[in-house]
């Protein structure tokens with residue numbers, strides 16, 4: 001993309017441009033140098049219990065650690081209550097209800113479509129190819145002046161594969177709106193994150209999460225990386241205390257144990273390989289799709305029947321048969337060795 005041509009102000013909603021954000025008490029004095037000050041500004045209960053104070057609205061400690069891990073400056077990061085909140089903030093900052101539209105590439109993560117509906121934004125769906133790659137020419141044909149965002153989920157849920165680098169590059173260069181690359185599963189992939197190329201593309205937004213590889217789905221922490229301009233717009237509209245104190249503490253704790261996280265990721269990847277070779281021996285499994293995620297998509301003879309049979313044996317997987325290009329497909333999350341063995345034994349008995 002010709003970066004001199006890109007102007008974020010042409011994409012942001014009018015009401016957001018002039019918005020004066022809520023100024024919270026803790027915005028002004030929250031760093032460690034203020035620790036021995038007396039805080040009588042936020043109507044908190046003064047009796048210490050660990051969480052009687054409002055949390056840091058900028059989550060500086062979490063961002064510092066993420067910044068070192070991911071090699072991205074804190075000013076290029078915004079955090080949310082799960083990536084779902086991040087995605088919603090992006091809609092609300094850039095998409096004018098009943099006027100603007102977005103493009104998504106089914107089969108993909110269901111939240112893009114849900115959020116489009118909530119925000120009254122038209123969702124133009126351009127199916128992936130049968131190998132689950134973006135149809136670049138067709139996507140670009142569907143762009144109009146009101147197309148604000150293109151959502152790329154790579155590696156993609158539920159197919160499991162990563163999108164071709166050249167195709168994503170072309171889309172980033174040719175599409176003049178924002179390209180959101182959802183990298184929820186990037187830590188399970190051997191492909192590089194698009195984070196390395198953030199500075200090259202002013203229209204690029206990358207979302208990641210602590211819900212999958214980092215094992216913290218319960219704390220709800222989503223991460224968004226983008227240009228400083230985009231980040232400051234999102235910061236302006238986010239609820240001031242959107243990431244609570246307990247979440248910030250647990251995130252700092254976990255992010256400081258990079259070694260432990262890598263070992264778990266490695267184990268999940270080993271289990272993935274082991275499970276796939278076992279699945280290959282099951283006669284009614286017709287296809288096992290390549291995966292860069294902590295799940296695998298398979299095609300079976302009758303997805304709904306097999307799904308029900310597994311439920312009867314107390315095993316819950318995801319039936320994706322109603323999704324486009326996913327007829328008779330089931331999505332299986334990689335569990336522990338024991339859980340995967342339970343699944344395999346159940347499959348053998350069917």
Ligand SMILES: *Cc1c(COP(=O)(O)O)cnc(C)c1O
Nearest residue numbers: 082083084109157184209211222
């Ligand atoms: C699981 C998942 C997420 C995670 O969302 P959180 O709100 O951060 O838990 C995001 N995108 C995709 C594609 C996912 O599958």
